Amino acid sequence: MQIIDKSEIAPNVYACKVRAEAIAKKVQPGQFIMVIPDQYSERTPITVADWNTSEGTITFIFLDIGSSTNRLAELKPGEEIFSLTGPLGNSFDIKKYGSVGLVGGCYGIGGIYPAARALREKGNRVVCYSEARSKFLLYWNKKLEEVSDEVRYATADGSLGFKGHAYDLLETDLKSGVKYDLVITVGCTFLMYRISKVTEPYQMKTIVSMNPIMIDGTGMCGACRVEVDGATRFACVDGPHFDGHQMNWDLVLARRKAYLDEEIVSGERHDYGKS
């Protein structure tokens, strides 16, 4: 797959556009692809953030956090990605709910973008929450505003919008009487966990987009198993979207740590510090 365009849209956050006609024709909001930058790299699952069917391209956002994403960050427009497979996983259930809150952090800001676009086209009122440590780490603000009724920003240092985390902002909103018929959140595990905890007392249906370790992404390895409502499910084929209130979060947080010390370290460098 050929890289058409690649840019660093925020420090250490890259948007990469590749030619992939067949995927562009099929992909739905919330689906992901499996990328192997070069023959030595890992299979890396990445959410599809945007696509253009007539152009035959898809765009995905990634953080340069491990040796394989590092390699991906090094590739230049015109170069080929060794392997790119998709679309994978299920899409969000796009229909008319009424009012939908979408919460994105890190790569998830790109992750909620196509969902916002599609949900708004279905006639929903769409409010996006976009968060980062600081204003300069946010990206796609304008794009997101174009497809939402409102975008609410949360920055840890208060440089744009609410000072604090997206889950704090959402909690404040809910306390003041804001109601959503559905909440969707995409981003780091900790963000999705906290959002689920915020909406739980309101019994507000919350969909989380899990990003566990995966090898094949087609249901073969079981590395991505999560426990939902007491049952083991595979995020790659049964998900990646699950009910955040039924998720066994302790297990998710523990499994996530298995290999990704490196990722967590670099994740902490850029965002959403653990409160």
Place this chain on the structure above:
Amino acid sequence: MKKSFPGKDTIMAKVSPTKTPMREQPPQERVRNYDEVPLGYSPQEAIFEAERCLMCKNPRCIEGCPVEIDIPGFIQFITEEKFRDGVRRLKEKNILPAICGRVCPQEEQCEQKCILGVKNEPVAIGRLERFLADWEAGQGEPELPPKPKPTGKKIVIVGAGPAGITAAADLVRLGHKVDMFEALHEPGGVLVYGIPEFRLPKAIVFREINYLKKLGVKLYTDHVIGQIRSIDELLDEYDAVFLGTGAGLPWFLNVPGENLNGIYSANEYLTRANLMKAYLFPKYKTPIVKGKYVATVGGGNVAMDCARTALRLGAEKSIIIYRRSRDEMPARDEEIHHAEEEGVIFKLLSNPAAFHGGNNSWVKEVECVSMKLGEPDDSGRRRPVPIPDANFRMPIDVAVIAIGNSPNPLIPSTTPDIETGRWGNIVTNLETGKTSKPGVFAGGDVATGAATVILAMGAGKIAARGIHEYVMSKK
């Protein structure tokens, strides 16, 4: 030479009662590398072994082979040193002889039926098959069959495992245009992501895939059918579809603690090690946890492969936990034997009841129930029953669950009008490979549940015949 059958006794007097041994890497050495363990026959050894064949008039071995190779026929060519003719004879029925010679459970198939085996060891049919295939590989480019007349029909194969490869080869040789879609970035199915390098070198699989491409099959990797294209969309473009998508969905034990860190499915463990080459970490970037004490649960080939991989990754102790006794183990004899030689510890008549973790969510111990054998079950094997109050614990830091797989639900779930059975397997007609959906055929593990390479190939052959009849009778 030995065309007629000159009376069994005279021959029996001459032939060696045992198979000509095959040279192997010594156990102490091989557990430190990933190279193939058995080294193969020299031409002299092959001829010597081939001479043991009685050239029966009614060869029973052929009945034992799921693809009905003319076994005495190719063996005869070996005795005459006509290796090229031998290869041709083999390939009439089996396009993957280098693979089958290495991984077929011969002791339950061809060699089980061999008359010599009644009193002595049977002819080493698998080893001879491997010899011819390897000999051909050493001769440079393989011979291509004459180009068939094009039929104008287009067929699509989903899944590039043994079933798909065989169906593709047969169909392209009948003059059809054949396209093949594979979900992973490499073709080969279990042959590349599952069976380890030390048992089946990947270069052999890629050689066979190349042969398939030379026959004219177009291969597209990174294509997950059901997602990128539905079966109905394929039917719009092709005259028939063959599904050879295998049994890829791993089973777990469903015991407490199974989702702790350090517990893998066999598929994950082997895929990390083989397909992603974690054994060459850090050159290849996929990590694998190199446990000190690794427990593998199960008694099949998959379990042996995991336990032997663990040793090569540096485990101090590699333990197989199996709930029946050694006799009931479904693995090939040779694999059990190799595992024992390499120092794998067998904890038989034991079954995990729980995994216990340390404070950091990593597995620390496995708790097992001791079992005894009771009455035979449906499979004819004696059913293991737990002995009360006989639980014991073993310290481990990695566990691999190798108790089987069921077919991946992706295609059935995106193709509601295809009939599936109890295990999510796709239901097929055994004589034609037809599924309940017109124009769609299936075979291999996706239809039978996890089985063997040669059975998958046999199913691929049957379906190829079924597809040929179907497309040629279609206007």
